[in-house]
Each structure stands twice: as C-alpha cells, then as structure tokens.
Amino acid sequence: MASNPLSSPHAASAQDAVSTPLLRCFIDGAWVETARTFDNINPVNGRLISRVCEADRDTVNAAISAANRAAKGGWRGTSVTERAALLHRIADGIEQRFDDFVAAEVADTGRPVHQARTLDVARGIANFRTFADLIKTASSEMFESTAPDGAKILNYVVRKPLGTIGIISPWNLPLLLLTWKVAPALAMGNCVVAKPSEETPSSATLLAEVIQAAGLPNGVFNLIHGFGPDSAGQFLSTSPHIDAITFTGESRTGSTIMKAAAEGVKEVSFELGGKNAAVVFADADFDAAVAGVLRSSFTNSGQVCLCSERVYVERSIFDRFVAALKDRTEQLRIDFPQAEGVDMGPLVSHAHRDKVLSYYRLAREEGAIIVTGGGVPVFGDERDQGAYAQPTIITGLSDTARCTREEIFGPICHIAPFDTEDEVIARVNDSPYGLAACVWTTHLSRAHRVAAQFETGIVWVNTWFTRDLRTPFGGTKLSGMGREGGRYSMDFYSEISNICIRL
Ligand SMILES: NC(=O)c1ccc[n+]([C@@H]2O[C@H](COP(=O)([O-])OP(=O)(O)OC[C@H]3O[C@@H](n4cnc5c(N)ncnc54)[C@H](O)[C@@H]3O)[C@@H](O)[C@H]2O)c1
Numbered sequence: 078m079a080s081n082p083l084s085s086p087h088a089a090s091a092q093d094a095v096s097t098p099l100l101r102c103f104i105d106g107a108w109v110e111t112a113r114t115f116d117n118i119n120p121v122n123g124r125l126i127s128r129v130c131e132a133d134r135d136t137v138n139a140a141i142s143a144a145n146r147a148a149k150g151g152w153r154g155t156s157v158t159e160r161a162a163l164l165h166r167i168a169d170g171i172e173q174r175f176d177d178f179v180a181a182e183v184a185d186t187g188r189p190v191h192q193a194r195t196l197d198v199a200r201g202i203a204n205f206r207t208f209a210d211l212i213k214t215a216s217s218e219m220f221e222s223t224a225p226d227g228a229k230i231l232n233y234v235v236r237k238p239l240g241t242i243g244i245i246s247p248w249n250l251p252l253l254l255l256t257w258k259v260a261p262a263l264a265m266g267n268c269v270v271a272k273p274s275e276e277t278p279s280s281a282t283l284l285a286e287v288i289q290a291a292g293l294p295n296g297v298f299n300l301i302h303g304f305g306p307d308s309a310g311q312f313l314s315t316s317p318h319i320d321a322i323t324f325t326g327e328s329r330t331g332s333t334i335m336k337a338a339a340e341g342v343k344e345v346s347f348e349l350g351g352k353n354a355a356v357v358f359a360d361a362d363f364d365a366a367v368a369g370v371l372r373s374s375f376t377n378s379g380q381v382c383l384c385s386e387r388v389y390v391e392r393s394i395f396d397r398f399v400a401a402l403k404d405r406t407e408q409l410r411i412d413f414p415q416a417e418g419v420d421m422g423p424l425v426s427h428a429h430r431d432k433v434l435s436y437y438r439l440a441r442e443e444g445a446i447i448v449t450g451g452g453v454p455v456f457g458d459e460r461d462q463g464a465y466a467q468p469t470i471i472t473g474l475s476d477t478a479r480c481t482r483e484e485i486f487g488p489i490c491h492i493a494p495f496d497t498e499d500e501v502i503a504r505v506n507d508s509p510y511g512l513a514a515c516v517w518t519t520h521l522s523r524a525h526r527v528a529a530q531f532e533t534g535i536v537w538v539n540t541w542f543t544r545d546l547r548t549p550f551g552g553t554k555l556s557g558m559g560r561e562g563g564r565y566s567m568d569f570y571s572e573i574s575n576i577c578i579r580l
C-alpha cells in the first residue's frame with residue numbers, strides 16, 4: 078500500500094487519534110471541520126485511508142461568502158504579473174511535494190504510480206504553468222470603424238473576472254481535472270469554490286495546502302468536500318451567489334446542474350460523458366494501431382472520459398486485429414499500483430466496479446462474444462478485497478445494443494467490423510455522445526476527410542490523448558457544452574466587455 082500521503086498538520090487526526098487522518102474543508106484561508114464525516118476507501122484493498130469532513134449547507138455558504146468577499150476585494154485588481162507569479166508558485170509547490178501528490182492520487186484511486194507521476198501530477202503542474210504563461214502573452218481584439226457622420230470609432234475587447242466560480246470535478250483524473258479549471262479561473266482574476274469528488278478528496282486537500290503556502294489571499298480559493306445530491310455539490314450549484322459553474326462528470330449530473338444554473342442564468346461549462354470510437358483502416362500501421370487501441374481502451378482501467386469503448390476495424394484486417402489486441406490485453410499486468418511494470422490497477426470503488434460488472438453481464442445477455450476478460454481477477458492476496466476488474470474485449474453486438482451505446486467507463490471495448498468509409502463515419506456519428514474519436518490510417522487525405530466528418534469535439538489521428546493545452550477541449554451532444562483550454566478557458570472564465578470609443 079502507498080505510504081500515507083496525508084501527513085501534514087492540516088490532515089490532523091480528530092476522531093481516531095492513532096492514525097486515520099481527517100481531511101478538512103479550506104475556507105477563507107482556514108481549515109474547517111464539520112459535524113459529519115465520510116470514509117475515504119483505498120480501492121486496492123478496501124482499507125480506510127482517511128475520514129473527510131462533509132460540508133453542510135452553512136459550510137458551503139460560508140465558502141461562497143468568503144469567495145464573494147475576496148472577489149470584491151483586491152484580488153480582481155491584481156496585475157497579470159502578480160497573478161502569473163502566484164500560479165507559478167503554486168506549480169512550484171506541487172513540484173516540491175510531488176511524491177505526496179503521487180501517493181495521494183494512488184491511495185484514492187489505485188492507479189499505477191508511474192501514471193500518477195507522468196500524467197496526473199505532471200499535468201497538475203502544467204495546468205498552472207500554462208495559464209500563468211498564457212495570461213502574460215494574451216492580447217485582445219480591436220476593431221476600427223466609421224460612424225455615420227464620418228467620425229472614427231475604435232472598439233476594443235477587455236476580459237474582466239466573472240466573480241465567484243463554482244468548480245465541481247470527478248474522480249477519474251482528480252488532480253488533472255480539478256487544476257484544469259482552478260488554474261484558468263484564478264488566472265483570470267476570479268475566486269473559486271471547488272468541490273472535488275467524494276471518491277478522491279486527497280489531492281485536492283494537498284492542493285489547498287499548496288495554495289495556502291503560496292500566499293493566495295484568504296477567500297480566493299476555497300475547498301469544500303462532500304457528495305452531489307443533498308450535499309456540497311447541490312448546495313454549491315444551486316447557490317444564487319456564484320457567478321458561473323464549471324463541471325466535469327456524468328451527462329446526467331450536467332443536466333441537473335444546468336437546471337439549477339438556469340434559475341440565475343449562470344454561465345456553465347460542461348465536460349461530460351462519452352462513448353468514444355476508434356476506427357482502424359486496413360492501411361493503418363498495424364502494430365501502432367494495436368498499441369494505440371490498447372492504450373485508448375485500458376489506460377486508467379478505462380476510466381478516462383476519452384477512452385475508446387467502440388472500436389471499428391476494416392473487415393479485411395478484423396480477425397487479425399482482434400487476435401492481436403486479445404494477445405496484448407492478456408499480457409497487461411494487473412497489480413498493486415507500486416508494482417514494477419504494472420499496467421492496470423483497480424477501478425475507483427466497489428460501487429463503480431458493480432456498475433462495470435453489470436455491463437459485463439449485460440454484454441453476455443445481449444449475445445456478445447467475450448474475446449477475453451469479462452470477470453474479476455483472482456489474486457489470492459489483499460487485492461481480492463479491492464475493486465479490480467479484468468480488461469475485457471467483446472465482439473458480435475449490433476450498434477443498437479446497450480453495451481455499444483451507453484458509457485460503461487471501465488476496461489472494456491467492443492470491436493466491430495466495417496466495410497466502407499462512409500459506413501463507418503455514419504456508425505461513429507450515430508451516438509448520443511460526441512466527445513472524442515480516433516482514426517488509425519496512413520492515408521493522408523482519408524485522415525483529413527474522415528476526421529472532418531466526425532461529430533466530436535476532438536479527433537486524434539494515429540494517436541490518443543496527446544494534449545496541447547492551448548487547444549479547444551470539449552464535446553458535442555451529451556458530451557458537453559462549451560470548450561476549455563487556452564483562450565477558450567480565458568473566455569469562459571471572464572466577463573467579456575466591448576469598449577467603443579468615438580475618437
Ligand atoms: N468530458 C470530459 O472532459 C470528462 C472528463 C472526465 C470525466 N468525465 C465524465 O465523468 C464521469 C465520471 O465521473 P463521476 O462518476 O465522478 O461523475 P458524477 O457526475 O457522478 O460526479 C462528478 C461530480 O459531481 C458531483 N455531483 C454529483 N451529483 C451532483 C448534483 N446533483 N449536483 C451537484 N454536484 C453533483 C459529484 O459529487 C462529483 O464531484 C463519466 O461520465 C466521464 O465520462 C468527462
């Protein structure tokens with residue numbers, strides 16, 4: 078098991094003086110305990126990691142009031158240079174406590190240590206550095222025109238802080254997805270009330286410690302812990318005193334939050350679910366495509382919103398591709414997060430594994446062929462108390478089966494053959510979701526042609542989850558609303574005003 082990451086004074090133990098840390102909320106620059114706590118469980122072995130203070134309505138309101146006060150205070154007036162320096166200090170702080178952050182992510186999620194190092198924590202740092210650098214180089218639009226009487230008119234655009242931003246994030250990439258919103262929100266001069274997932278409170282708590290140490294003014298960043306319905310998530314998203322909500326999570330939750338936001342006509346940004354497709358043409362670099370689909374299906378045990386759950390392979394290479402992917406999948410090492418060469422840890426929780434396993438059963442009921450996996454690995458050690466599931470490949474389902482239409486969010490993909498380019502484009506687009514798609518081909522014009530026709534916010538050609546943080550990121554249809562990244566984040570986290578001057 079990971080060494081306990083939560084060794085700082087802010088995680089001091091209250092109820093269990095011996096060892097179980099208590100994670101507190103961070104409000105107006107102070108650590109706040111609440112009456113109710115919930116357990117944070119390690120999915121590797123079912124053991125208790127920490128107890129977490131659940132923010133009740135009064136606590137959430139206190140966090141929002143603190144942010145509102147700070148928003149009216151000096152923060153919005155800080156210079157870009159000062160804010161950029163603070164963001165870099167936060168990035169430095171994460172770097173200085175790199176191993177604590179890695180251990181926190183690993184303990185909460187069971188993900189491989191090397192993934193936490195190279196993806197999660199590295200991106201947490203990059204998110205702060207990227208937006209610090211972006212605001213220093215940002216420009217704005219200017220339009221010159223002529224008034225009816227011939228006078229010269231100058232229009233220019235300014236970005237002002239929105240005020241208080243409510244941030245609600247999921248458990249699948251906890252630090253990455255939280256900082257992806259916190260960094261630009263602060264960069265644009267806003268104050269923040271952030272609620273991480275109840276499944277993954279640890280790295281967010283460390284982030285609050287780092288932010289406190291970096292010297293952000295009190296109330297600019299506030300952290301509340303808790304659940305969604307009838308808990309901190311609902312109290313935050315239904316408050317009339319926040320100015321915008323940015324949310325990453327399930328489409329259904331996004332819809333609930335949107336109803337709450339409609340009441341006050343709040344700005345929303347949603348990064349939601351997916352049922353992403355990977356398309357492999359016969360002209361693809363075969364080995365690269367197999368390796369790519371292996372990654373895009375099973376990284377983080379399939380718990381990345383961008384993972385491929387629908388794989389379409391051109392019929393002439395279908396059997397060979399399925400056999401090769403099966404072979405590679407059966408070589409994946411499912412192990413403790415700290416094990417040398419580990420490829421996959423458990424799912425995030427037993428509850429989530431129950432959901433994923435219900436789809437493994439449904440696949441059989443719907444008539445799927447189980448090519449590999451379809452169950453739970455047996456280890457003969459404490460991992461048997463964990464939330465592990467086998468990486469699973471299925472074939473033989475129609476495009477109307479529930480397993481090929483609904484997001485499963487686990488280590489499973491369905492592979493189907495296709496015959497023509499037009500056919501596969503139509504099948505990929507026949508989905509209520511539209512987050513990301515991958516194309517594997519060496520045919521240059523086909524790559525452009527096909528990519529342009531996918532109804533998704535993101536298309537990767539001969540790669541997957543390769544990110545440039547300046548690019549627009551988000552989904553169409555049930556996969557989201559709006560785009561974040563680079564100037565798209567700068568726009569969302571700002572009130573954009575046009576100033577028109579008659580010269
Ligand atoms: N498009 C993207 O960029 C992206 C990225 C990551 C994850 N996701 C999606 O997230 C989902 C997995 O995450 P999850 O299970 O944590 O999602 P979830 O919607 O259950 O929870 C996400 C967050 O919302 C909170 N929440 C739940 N109900 C709420 C309510 N009624 N009001 C306010 N807050 C509420 C939760 O406590 C949590 O903090 C998958 O569907 C995945 O595709 C999308």
Ligand SMILES: O=C/C=C/C=C(\O)C(=O)O
Binds near residue numbers: 383550
């Ligand atoms: O699980 C979803 C992954 C989302 C990734 C990002 O939001 C990103 O890379 O910025």
